[in-house]
Amino acid sequence: MTRASRALAALLTPFALSSLPAGASPAVSPILTTSEARDVLSYADPATARVRHIDLDLAVDFDRQVIAGTATLDLIAARGAERIVLDGLDLDIAAITDARGRALTWSLGAADSYKGAAITIEIGAARRIVIRYATRPDARALQWLPPELTLGKARPYLFSQGQSINTRSWIPTQDSPGIRQTWSARITAPQDLRVVMSGEARAQGCKPASRGRRSFCFHMENPVPSYLIAMAIGDIGFRPLGPRSGVYAEPGMLDRAARELSDTEKMIDAAESLYGAYRWGRFDVLVLPPSFPFGGMENPRLTFATPTIITGDKSNINVIGHELAHSWSGNLVTNATWSDSWLNEGFTTYFENRIDEAVYGKERAATLADLQWDDLQRDLATATPKATRLHGEPEGSAGQLDYYKGSAFLRTIEQAVGRERWDTYLKSYFDRHAFQPQTSAGFLADLRRHLIGPDAALEAQLQLEDWIFSPGLPNNAVHVKSATLARIDADRERFKAGVPARSIDTKGWGTQEWLRFLDKLPRQQTAARLAEIDQAYALSASPNPYVRSAWLQLAIANRYEPVLPSIEDHLMHIGRILLIGPVYRALIEQSDWGNLIARRIYDQAKAGYHPVTRVGIERILKES
Incomplete structure (x- = not known):
C-alpha cells in the first residue's frame, strides 16, 4: 500500500502487531470501530480524524496557577474529512492555526460539567494544527500545592492526574483510552524546581528558558492513551534503585522511599519472567506529597505513588507491583x-x-x-x-x-x-x-x-x-x-470471646494482618472495649494510615469520641481516597453526630485535597 493508504488503514481498523519485535512499537496504533468500542465519555470521532502525536510547549506559572503555551497536534484523517473533534474542559483557547500560522475556524460545543465540551476544528487539508491556550487555576487534572502543604515546606509543588478523563483539562486532545498518541514536551518552570514527566528526558536540543527559569524536554515514542501523560514539578530529588529503576521524591522522603522500594528491580525481573519483555525503558517511581488521591498511577516510565505506602515494613509494596503490572x-x-x-x-x-x-x-x-x-x-x-x-x-x-x-x-x-x-x-x-x-x-x-x-x-x-x-x-x-489470615481469625475469635487485648500477640503484624483483625470485628463495641484496644495497640496514633483508617471506622461506628483528634489528624493529612473516603462515609452514617464532624473537617481539609478527591468526598457528603 502507499503511505497514505497505510495511514488510513491504521485510522479505521485494528490490525495485528504480533510481527513487531519485542520492545518495538508501531508508529501509529489502531483504533477499534465496533459498537462496544464507542467511548461515550469522549466527543472524538476518531474514524473521521484522529490525533497521532502531541507536541507541548508550556510555561508553568505558580503565582497564577496557570499553564500556558501551545499544543501542536499531528493528525490522521479519512479521505474527505473536513474537521476534527477534540475534548476540552475549561481551557482558555486563544487561537488555533495550521502549521503555517493560518487561522483555522473552530467552535466550542455545549459544556458538560463532567465531560467538558467538544472542540470542533475545520482542518481542511491541514494535518498539523497548533492550539495556543491556557489552563485555569481549578483545572481538574492539576493540583497546585503551596509550600506549606509539601514535606519540605519551602517550595511549591504541582502534579497532574489524568485518569480517567481529566487530561482534557490541561491538554486539548482526544481524551479517550482507545486513541493512542505519541507525545513530546518542553516545559519551563522556575529555576529552583525540577520537572519530571512520564516520558524519556531529553536534554539535547532542549531550547533554554528565559532568565530565572529552566526548561525540561521529554519524549514518549510509544503510543499511549492520553490519560497516561503525566507531569510533576517541585523540589524533587532522585535515588537509583537498580540499572533501570529509581525513585524520585522530596529530599526529606528520599531515603525512606528508597529503603521501602528496594525490591523494585526484583519485581521487574519477576514480571518479565512471567509475561515477556518490559517495553518502556525505565521504571521509576515518584513518591508524591500526601494529597495524591490514589495508591499509585501507572504512568509509563514514571509511576506516581502515594506516600501512604511508605510504612517501613514493605507491607504495602504490592502497590508498586500493581503499577508495574500495568506496564x-x-x-x-x-x-x-x-x-x-x-x-x-x-x-x-x-x-x-x-x-x-x-x-x-x-x-x-x-x-x-x-x-x-x-x-x-x-x-x-x-x-x-x-x-x-x-x-x-x-x-x-x-x-x-x-x-x-x-x-x-x-x-x-x-x-x-x-x-x-x-x-x-x-x-x-x-x-x-x-x-x-x-x-x-x-x-x-x-x-x-x-x-x-x-x-x-x-x-x-x-x-x-x-x-x-x-x-x-x-x-x-x-x-x-491464607494460613496467615486463618491465624488472625483465630485471634479475633479469642478477642470476641473476651480475652484481654494485650493477650493477643501482634508482634510482626503488618497492614494485612491488622486489616483482617479490625475489619471483621463486630461493629458494635463498648467504649470500655474500644479504650482497651487503643491502650493496648495505640491505634489512634498509628503511623500506618491503612491501619488507622480501619480503626477509625470501627470507633466511629460506636461514636467513640476519644478518637476525634485522630480523625481530624488523619483527614487533614491524608489525601488518598481509599483511606479517607471510608472514614467520611462512616461519619455520614452516624446521622447528625457524624455529619457535623465530617463537614467541619472537610471545610478545613479540602484545600489540601486533589480536585479528584474533592469530587469524591463531596459526593459522599451529599448522601447524608
Missing part, C-alpha cells in the same frame, strides 16, 4: 472505553499477585488475595446489581470490583486450564495486542480462539459470559485462602 495490562493493552476498565485493573491485580508470589512467596500472595476476596464480598453485598458487572456503565462499577472480580475471573481460568497453559496464553495475548485498545468482546474472542478452541466442556465450565456481563459472582469463583 503490560493497561499501558500495553488498554481498555478501549471505561465500560471495560476491568481489562486494565482486573488483569493487573491478577498479575500483581503473581509478582508478589514470585518475589515474596506463596503465602504472602495468598494473604493479599484473601483480603481482596473480603473486599470483593463487601462490594457485592452493598452495590446495586448492575454495578457488579465487569462490563457495565462507564465508571459505574462498585468500589474496587473491577480489580477484585476481574482478578478472581482470571484466577478461575488459571485453575481450570492449569498455570503453565494459562501463562503461555497470557504472554501471547500481551504480544498479540501490544499498543492496542481492547474490549470485553475482543478479549473473549481472543480467549476462545487461542485458549479454549473447540472444547465445549471447558467453555461451559468457565461461564465466561456470566463473569463479564451478568451481575454478582459466578459459582465457580476461586477463593484463595
Whole structure:
C-alpha cells in the first residue's frame, strides 16, 4: 500500500502487531470501530480524524496557577474529512492555526460539567494544527500545592492526574483510552524546581528558558492513551534503585522511599519472567506529597505513588507491583472505553499477585488475595446489581470490583486450564495486542480462539459470559485462602470471646494482618472495649494510615469520641481516597453526630485535597 493508504488503514481498523519485535512499537496504533468500542465519555470521532502525536510547549506559572503555551497536534484523517473533534474542559483557547500560522475556524460545543465540551476544528487539508491556550487555576487534572502543604515546606509543588478523563483539562486532545498518541514536551518552570514527566528526558536540543527559569524536554515514542501523560514539578530529588529503576521524591522522603522500594528491580525481573519483555525503558517511581488521591498511577516510565505506602515494613509494596503490572495490562493493552476498565485493573491485580508470589512467596500472595476476596464480598453485598458487572456503565462499577472480580475471573481460568497453559496464553495475548485498545468482546474472542478452541466442556465450565456481563459472582469463583489470615481469625475469635487485648500477640503484624483483625470485628463495641484496644495497640496514633483508617471506622461506628483528634489528624493529612473516603462515609452514617464532624473537617481539609478527591468526598457528603 502507499503511505497514505497505510495511514488510513491504521485510522479505521485494528490490525495485528504480533510481527513487531519485542520492545518495538508501531508508529501509529489502531483504533477499534465496533459498537462496544464507542467511548461515550469522549466527543472524538476518531474514524473521521484522529490525533497521532502531541507536541507541548508550556510555561508553568505558580503565582497564577496557570499553564500556558501551545499544543501542536499531528493528525490522521479519512479521505474527505473536513474537521476534527477534540475534548476540552475549561481551557482558555486563544487561537488555533495550521502549521503555517493560518487561522483555522473552530467552535466550542455545549459544556458538560463532567465531560467538558467538544472542540470542533475545520482542518481542511491541514494535518498539523497548533492550539495556543491556557489552563485555569481549578483545572481538574492539576493540583497546585503551596509550600506549606509539601514535606519540605519551602517550595511549591504541582502534579497532574489524568485518569480517567481529566487530561482534557490541561491538554486539548482526544481524551479517550482507545486513541493512542505519541507525545513530546518542553516545559519551563522556575529555576529552583525540577520537572519530571512520564516520558524519556531529553536534554539535547532542549531550547533554554528565559532568565530565572529552566526548561525540561521529554519524549514518549510509544503510543499511549492520553490519560497516561503525566507531569510533576517541585523540589524533587532522585535515588537509583537498580540499572533501570529509581525513585524520585522530596529530599526529606528520599531515603525512606528508597529503603521501602528496594525490591523494585526484583519485581521487574519477576514480571518479565512471567509475561515477556518490559517495553518502556525505565521504571521509576515518584513518591508524591500526601494529597495524591490514589495508591499509585501507572504512568509509563514514571509511576506516581502515594506516600501512604511508605510504612517501613514493605507491607504495602504490592502497590508498586500493581503499577508495574500495568506496564503490560493497561499501558500495553488498554481498555478501549471505561465500560471495560476491568481489562486494565482486573488483569493487573491478577498479575500483581503473581509478582508478589514470585518475589515474596506463596503465602504472602495468598494473604493479599484473601483480603481482596473480603473486599470483593463487601462490594457485592452493598452495590446495586448492575454495578457488579465487569462490563457495565462507564465508571459505574462498585468500589474496587473491577480489580477484585476481574482478578478472581482470571484466577478461575488459571485453575481450570492449569498455570503453565494459562501463562503461555497470557504472554501471547500481551504480544498479540501490544499498543492496542481492547474490549470485553475482543478479549473473549481472543480467549476462545487461542485458549479454549473447540472444547465445549471447558467453555461451559468457565461461564465466561456470566463473569463479564451478568451481575454478582459466578459459582465457580476461586477463593484463595491464607494460613496467615486463618491465624488472625483465630485471634479475633479469642478477642470476641473476651480475652484481654494485650493477650493477643501482634508482634510482626503488618497492614494485612491488622486489616483482617479490625475489619471483621463486630461493629458494635463498648467504649470500655474500644479504650482497651487503643491502650493496648495505640491505634489512634498509628503511623500506618491503612491501619488507622480501619480503626477509625470501627470507633466511629460506636461514636467513640476519644478518637476525634485522630480523625481530624488523619483527614487533614491524608489525601488518598481509599483511606479517607471510608472514614467520611462512616461519619455520614452516624446521622447528625457524624455529619457535623465530617463537614467541619472537610471545610478545613479540602484545600489540601486533589480536585479528584474533592469530587469524591463531596459526593459522599451529599448522601447524608
